[in-house]
Amino acid sequence: MFKKNKNNIRIGELETPHGIIKTPFFMPIATKGAVKTISTRDLESLGAQILLSNTYHLMLRPGEELIKQAGGLHKFMNWNKPILTDSGGYQVFSLCKMRELDSEGVAFQSPIDGAKHLLTPERAIQIQLDLGSDIVMVLDECTPYPCEKDYAEKSLELTTDWAKRCKKYFDENNDKGTNPRAKLFGIVQGSVYPDLRKKSLEQLLEIGFDGYAVGGFSVGEPREKTYEILKDLMPLMPDDKPRYFMGAGQPEEIVQYVKLGFDMFDCVLPTRNARHGTLYVWAGDDLDKDFYKKIIITNEQYREDFEPIDSNCTCEACQNYSKAYLRHLFMAEEPLAHRLATLHNLRFYLDLMAKLRK
Amino acid sequence: MFKKNKNNIRIGELETPHGIIKTPFFMPIATKGAVKTISTRDLESLGAQILLSNTYHLMLRPGEELIKQAGGLHKFMNWNKPILTDSGGYQVFSLCKMRELDSEGVAFQSPIDGAKHLLTPERAIQIQLDLGSDIVMVLDECTPYPCEKDYAEKSLELTTDWAKRCKKYFDENNDKGTNPRAKLFGIVQGSVYPDLRKKSLEQLLEIGFDGYAVGGFSVGEPREKTYEILKDLMPLMPDDKPRYFMGAGQPEEIVQYVKLGFDMFDCVLPTRNARHGTLYVWAGDDLDKDFYKKIIITNEQYREDFEPIDSNCTCEACQNYSKAYLRHLFMAEEPLAHRLATLHNLRFYLDLMAKLRK
Numbered sequence: 001m002f003k004k005n006k007n008n009i010r011i012g013e014l015e016t017p018h019g020i021i022k023t024p025f026f027m028p029i030a031t032k033g034a035v036k037t038i039s040t041r042d043l044e045s046l047g048a049q050i051l052l053s054n055t056y057h058l059m060l061r062p063g064e065e066l067i068k069q070a071g072g073l074h075k076f077m078n079w080n081k082p083i084l085t086d087s088g089g090y091q092v093f094s095l096c097k098m099r100e101l102d103s104e105g106v107a108f109q110s111p112i113d114g115a116k117h118l119l120t121p122e123r124a125i126q127i128q129l130d131l132g133s134d135i136v137m138v139l140d141e142c143t144p145y146p147c148e149k150d151y152a153e154k155s156l157e158l159t160t161d162w163a164k165r166c167k168k169y170f171d172e173n174n175d176k177g178t179n180p181r182a183k184l185f186g187i188v189q190g191s192v193y194p195d196l197r198k199k200s201l202e203q204l205l206e207i208g209f210d211g212y213a214v215g216g217f218s219v220g221e222p223r224e225k226t227y228e229i230l231k232d233l234m235p236l237m238p239d240d241k242p243r244y245f246m247g248a249g250q251p252e253e254i255v256q257y258v259k260l261g262f263d264m265f266d267c268v269l270p271t272r273n274a275r276h277g278t279l280y281v282w283a284g285d286d287l288d289k290d291f292y293k294k295i296i297i298t299n300e301q302y303r304e305d306f307e308p309i310d311s312n313c314t315c316e317a318c319q320n321y322s323k324a325y326l327r328h329l330f331m332a333e334e335p336l337a338h339r340l341a342t343l344h345n346l347r348f349y350l351d352l353m354a355k356l357r358k
Numbered sequence: 359m360f361k362k363n364k365n366n367i368r369i370g371e372l373e374t375p376h377g378i379i380k381t382p383f384f385m386p387i388a389t390k391g392a393v394k395t396i397s398t399r400d401l402e403s404l405g406a407q408i409l410l411s412n413t414y415h416l417m418l419r420p421g422e423e424l425i426k427q428a429g430g431l432h433k434f435m436n437w438n439k440p441i442l443t444d445s446g447g448y449q450v451f452s453l454c455k456m457r458e459l460d461s462e463g464v465a466f467q468s469p470i471d472g473a474k475h476l477l478t479p480e481r482a483i484q485i486q487l488d489l490g491s492d493i494v495m496v497l498d499e500c501t502p503y504p505c506e507k508d509y510a511e512k513s514l515e516l517t518t519d520w521a522k523r524c525k526k527y528f529d530e531n532n533d534k535g536t537n538p539r540a541k542l543f544g545i546v547q548g549s550v551y552p553d554l555r556k557k558s559l560e561q562l563l564e565i566g567f568d569g570y571a572v573g574g575f576s577v578g579e580p581r582e583k584t585y586e587i588l589k590d591l592m593p594l595m596p597d598d599k600p601r602y603f604m605g606a607g608q609p610e611e612i613v614q615y616v617k618l619g620f621d622m623f624d625c626v627l628p629t630r631n632a633r634h635g636t637l638y639v640w641a642g643d644d645l646d647k648d649f650y651k652k653i654i655i656t657n658e659q660y661r662e663d664f665e666p667i668d669s670n671c672t673c674e675a676c677q678n679y680s681k682a683y684l685r686h687l688f689m690a691e692e693p694l695a696h697r698l699a700t701l702h703n704l705r706f707y708l709d710l711m712a713k714l715r716k
Binding site: 032033034035036037038039040041057061062066069070071076077078303304306316320321322324325328329331332334335336338339340 | 390391392393394395396397398399415419420424427428429434435436661662664674678679680682683686687689690692693694696697698
């Protein structure tokens, strides 16, 4: 299923009910059932293989019942390729001020209408099955950084217990869901403690999942720490299962983690940066050093720059418009600015993954 | 150049340096050099024949010098079909609080940076020639509604004097502009006073323009009043010159004015309404009555409506998404909502014009 290419990079294929995805791959983020400013038709043109959607956002609005009624998220948003859904845990912990955590689950109030919700492992899976996700993620507690070891240890106990409950509920209900034969992924936690990370992975392996994600990084800890921990953890990962680094990252991080043996990535950076006028531009072919730069298009230096962002780029922005025009759109707060920049940055990230797969 | 079709509608062709436009036509509004949420590639796919851009907005930001340096507005925004530019007068009068009007021109402060500007007839033409507009509009004073006859009369004197100065400056400088062989249109003013309107047109005819616009309507006066005045004015319009009703309007108004003999229209309604979730839907073939309805997509009634906005419509929204999905995008404040709605409403307006031309 996975083999090393001549650059010693793990390449392979991941089968899902909505088709095969070539690994390693990047998932554009369709938080609320749409990538910001971009349609599913655009995403097909860009060659995106899979999207990531957020359980937390969709359960609150429009609600998973409505999406189930529409025939599932694929039909609702008209996207016929795979979708991965997160479990909602990360958002509950990072976005909700009013929440109470116990072994049963996490209770929280909707910031939209104040309604009370209880997200349990079972409910997290039920929602994702109703949405018809292709890759379902277990509910976990994503520990903050810094995190005392005592807390990390206790949290890991909960996370492992929840992983078991998720697996049980998933196994009992997957074939009754909107999208039978969905896959279930476990999530390794344990903060920055190598022994806890190892323990977490071992416990998940014992439960048995279709793929293994690493969560709880990219939350403010030093990059070197993450790298060290993962370097030691990777040999314990089964070779025949996909490995997902959650929430990363900058292009050079993705390269680094692909080289460590990760297959799957998601990150808001290309789309969020685009909306703030930060654009990724290729600067070289050697993915080991300085292969790109970031430009801030609103800078005065681009005022009279009538060249495209990147003359080799095939995105709609680079094929049609100059930096001066794009800068003008940003300065004038024209909504087209966000769209063109998003198309460009996603093109960059998807091209990066294609280069890695080559 | 213009002839009546079997439905007694004036159809014809308008030649410009950037190609021939079939009349009657509607101009999507690219205020600051972009139609909101929509690229020029999108506008080509939609079959838009011409765009309207705003002199006032572009002179303030990014400034006509930059656009001239880019090779003109067509190159700057990558649109190779015709562009009409307004003169900036309407925006100075409606958007600027700090302004002083005298016979020389209108002085105002930029709301962006407080810089002082003087818009004279000569300057309004110079900017439009620098932008490289295909259809240049004279600087006029757009009277408000209601407007005392005394004021309307005095204002008309100024407008006619400015029209003469515009024509003189245009004739002396057009061939030195970014887009030689541009056309210059006069603008009939005179508020709601039939004799002033008639006088205005006669004075403009004496000066001689490539086309005649009617301005100062759609500013709050009763529709019936506008219609009455225009019905009497139309026979005085030369048959061989294009006629432009500025700033209208709702679909039934456009039908009405096309039947009166107008050839050209512009309006923010389809694009602005789109961004507020108001969508135009065909309801019948008879353009004389109830041929469309407006739906407010955020209404609860569309929550579970999994049908497209209009199953006969060829726009990206109708071809791919349901009303329920579109409603969700609006409720969740997803920027894609504005784009899909804009594509739909422009499709409606452009289809309406195509039906009128048939």
